[in-house]
Amino acid sequence: MLSALLVGKSAVAAERGVTLRIGASTNLPRRALVPHDLMMVLGNLIDNALDAVAAGPAPDPRVDVDVWAEGDTAVLRVADNGPGVPPDTRPLVFLEGWSAKQPRNGRGVGLTQVQRIADQYNGTVTVGERADGGAVFTVLLPRALAPAAVGTR
16 A cells, blocks of 8 residues: 555655655565555645645755654654744644645645544654654654564464
């Protein structure tokens, strides 16, 4: 499912003139307990990043995606080189109905959904800034993956 989502988002990115880069260490084992939740989170983060860079002034718009497992925790990170999220706005981006995009009608639900899913897993969603500009969203979803079988080869 992850591969299919990333292939689809890569096609959308290419149509919009954005480079979608998948991290070399991206690897999520086939132990997702609720794959739909992981795809919903990742899809929303990628869509927002694509919107940000497509609207921004970056000469080489790009979105970087990294997904990996740490024990039973799924880690999803999406970064872009768009305008970023100002520090004073970061808490607002998770409020239902809030959006930086105009018009706001029907917007402002994606990051709220991401936050709700993270809350269901007792996880976290953080938003920060890339060193070279842009936004970085990191989601930790504890217990999103079934424990690895001990002693298997």
